[in-house]
C-alpha cells in the first residue's frame with residue numbers, strides 16, 4: 447500500500463572522522479522516502495528552493511520515488527543543515543540549520559493523487575506543517591511521526607497537539623528524554639503513550655531499537671557493521687524503511703512489526719556506510735534481503 451512521507455529536502459554539509467562533504471543531498475524526507483521505496487510505492491511532500499539541483503530529484507526518481515508533491519519555490523533557498531560528528535560517532539553537533547524555504551509555518555501543497563494515501567510518515571519538520579497536511583487529506587490507515595530536539599524545544603505546544611492526532615511516534619532515546627523528562631526508555635515510552643500515540647519506537651543507537659505499545663514490547667539490536675562512515679539520516683532511513691515495510695505488510699500484527707523493525711535496522715546500517723546517499727543510492731532490495739537473512743541468523 448502506498449506511503450506518503452513529508453519532511454525536509456536539504457543540502458547537508460557533513461564532517462565525520464572519515465571525511466567532509468559540502469552541500470550534499472540530505473533531508474529527513476529524502477532519506478525516509480528513499481528508504482521506503484525499497485518496500486512500497488513511495489510519495490514525497492516537501493519544498494525546495496530555486497537552487498535545488500535537478501540531479502537530486504533524478505536520483506530519487508531513479509528509485510521510483512514519486513515527486514509530484516515536491517514543490518519548487520524559485521525565489522527562495524533550499525533548507526540547509528551542517529553537522530559535525532565526533533570520534534565517537536554516536537555524538538554530533540549541529541553547526542547550522544537554516545530552514546529557508548521550509549519555514550516553521552510552511553503549509554504543504556498536497557496533490558489530489560496523494561489525498562487518499564493509506565500510510566503517512568511525518569518526518570522531521572514543523573508540527574504545524576504536519577497538522578496542516580493531516581487536515582488536507584482523507585483519514586489514513588496509519589500515521590506515524592518523527593521529531594527532534596529542534597521542535598521539542600522550539601514548538602512543544604504544537605508538537606503536543608500533533609501527538610494527539612497520530613498513531614505512532616519514532617524518536618531516539620535523547621529525544622524521548624527531552625520530551626518526557628524520563629531517562630529510562632521504558633518510563634519515557636509509557637509517558638509518550640499517555641500523550642496520544644498507540645505505539646512508540648525508541649531508537650537507541652548502538653543498543654538497537656524498541657517498539658512499545660500498551661501490551662507489546664519488541665527489541666531489536668543494531669546491525670553490527672564495522673563500516674560506519676556517515677551516520678546522517680540513519681534515523682530517517684530507519685523510519686522510512688519501518689513504515690515502508692509496514693505498508694508492504696498492510697497490518698500491525700506482531701509478525702509485521704518485527705519484520706519492519708528488522709528491515710529498518712538493516713536499511714539504516716546500509717545508509718551509514720557512505721556519505722549522504724553515495725552508498726545508499728546503489729543499494730538493492732536483494733542486498734537488503736541478504737543482509738536481513740544474515741541478521742536473522744545471528745539473533746539469539
Ligand code: AMP
Pocket residue numbers: 454456457458471472473474526527543570571596677678679680681682683
Ligand atoms: P538524522 O541523522 O536521521 O537525525 O537526520 C539528519 C537529516 O535531517 C539531515 O539530512 C538534515 O538535513 C535533516 N535535518 C536536520 N535538522 C532538521 C530540522 N530542524 N528539520 C528538518 N530536517 C532536519
